[in-house]
Amino acid sequence: MKINVTKSTMPPYEEYIQEISDIWNNRWLSNMGPKHQQLENLLENYMDVPNVSLFTNGHLALENAISALSLSGEVITTPFTFASTTQAIVRNGLTPVFCDVNPNNFTIDTEKIEELITEKTSAIIPVHVFGQICDVEKIEQIAKKHNLKVIYDAAHAFGVKYKGVGVGSYGDISMFSFHATKVFHTIEGGGLTYRDDNLTSKLNSLKNFGQTTSKLVEYTAGNAKMNEFQAAMGIVNLRYVDKYIDDRKKVVKRYEEYLSDKEGIYLLSDQDNVQHNYSYFPVLFDGNVYNRNIVHDELESNGIYTRKYFYPLTSTFDAYDKEFNAQDTPIAKDIADNILVLPLYPELELEDVDKICKLILNLEVR
Ligand SMILES: *Cc1c(COP(=O)(O)O)cnc(C)c1O
Numbered sequence: 001m002k003i004n005v006t007k008s009t010m011p012p013y014e015e016y017i018q019e020i021s022d023i024w025n026n027r028w029l030s031n032m033g034p035k036h037q038q039l040e041n042l043l044e045n046y047m048d049v050p051n052v053s054l055f056t057n058g059h060l061a062l063e064n065a066i067s068a069l070s071l072s073g074e075v076i077t078t079p080f081t082f083a084s085t086t087q088a089i090v091r092n093g094l095t096p097v098f099c100d101v102n103p104n105n106f107t108i109d110t111e112k113i114e115e116l117i118t119e120k121t122s123a124i125i126p127v128h129v130f131g132q133i134c135d136v137e138k139i140e141q142i143a144k145k146h147n148l149k150v151i152y153d154a155a156h157a158f159g160v161k162y163k164g165v166g167v168g169s170y171g172d173i174s175m176f177s178f179h180a181t182k183v184f185h186t187i188e189g190g191g192l193t194y195r196d197d198n199l200t201s202k203l204n205s206l207k208n209f210g211q212t213t214s215k216l217v218e219y220t221a222g223n224a225k226m227n228e229f230q231a232a233m234g235i236v237n238l239r240y241v242d243k244y245i246d247d248r249k250k251v252v253k254r255y256e257e258y259l260s261d262k263e264g265i266y267l268l269s270d271q272d273n274v275q276h277n278y279s280y281f282p283v284l285f286d287g288n289v290y291n292r293n294i295v296h297d298e299l300e301s302n303g304i305y306t307r308k309y310f311y312p313l314t315s316t317f318d319a320y321d322k323e324f325n326a327q328d329t330p331i332a333k334d335i336a337d338n339i340l341v342l343p344l345y346p347e348l349e350l351e352d353v354d355k356i357c358k359l360i361l362n363l364e365v366r
Helices: 013-026 034-046 058-068 083-091 136-146 199-206 228-238 241-259 292-301 330-338 350-361
Strands: 051-055 074-077 095-098 121-125 149-153 173-177 190-194 265-267 281-285 339-342
Touching: 013 034, 013 228, 034 051, 034 228, 051 058, 051 199, 058 083, 058 149, 058 173, 058 190, 058 199, 074 083, 083 095, 121 136, 136 149, 241 265, 241 281, 241 350, 281 330, 292 339, 292 350, 330 339
Parallel strands: 074 095, 074 121, 121 149, 149 173
Antiparallel strands: 051 190, 173 190, 265 281, 281 339
8 A cells, every 4th residue: 555645636537638629620738728718717716816816836926026026135034834935935036034834734823924134125925835824914014014015825825714814925925836736736736816906917027037028028038938739627626626725624534533733743723714625634742751763664665655845955955055043933943843744635544544543543642
């Protein structure tokens, strides 16, 4: 038996074939064709946001968001995230300034943002970690007061709503990833959501070599367009995403039956006023009653593949040549050292969840 940490959802084969047959007829394979247009409209509706702009992947969407807002100098962000967040900042020639996270839900600690603001700060780039949403109201207050832009890395937060509104409506721009392993996918893909309608033409230009509709090149930019086959996958997957999320929720609730309120184990819980997407099932071990590395290795020897995610902190990557210090964000460091993401996907059998939990609970080390 082998259980991976995730398994990509696949819509019915015939439905995808049906969807892409149009492409053979119209020979429009990329460059914002009809599928692309249709998916943007469908997503604006599903995600409950004013605007969606599609990209070839989430990472390039984030790089283009930074570029669209012409950020400069320093950006306040967190190191408890996927490589993409920090890489997007650095690749845009900006300096990441790492803020610690709060221990309750691993998102940016809003009490610690203001002390990091300098005259060089141009933006805050927080992350909705594991689909838990940041304190969006407090962040908006801080950003207004100091005249900063806000871009959310919302890669984990597809379909999440806060107070009945799509979470992508907060901040200046939010980036969603539609990678094969995410709750909703377009094979590879990503999207930016935003309220300001004026951004639409700039984003369309930035993803297409900086060309404007008149083919003049107005911005320094590359190629980040989503193609029609990706968009078709999105159109078909979107029909099933509510069911996928429902099935994920059942798995999460089963895990919770075993692992909630156990000494030495901390789980994330549902947030007030939030409609969650159950994208990941992270477990934080205390290192005392349970040890993360032991649990990881023991499960692996039973054919169960978990993931130390996010570990290590992005601030400690070799690429950044010891420029940053993990000790500056002690809570994030502690979480990275003790976190383990368990298998979660819509088709995961509840009996397998039982088995995984029983194995874990047998691994008390004290
Ligand atoms: C998946 C992910 C990304 C990047 O998305 P891609 O679509 O794979 O480029 C960025 N940030 C986080 C937190 C992610 O999980």
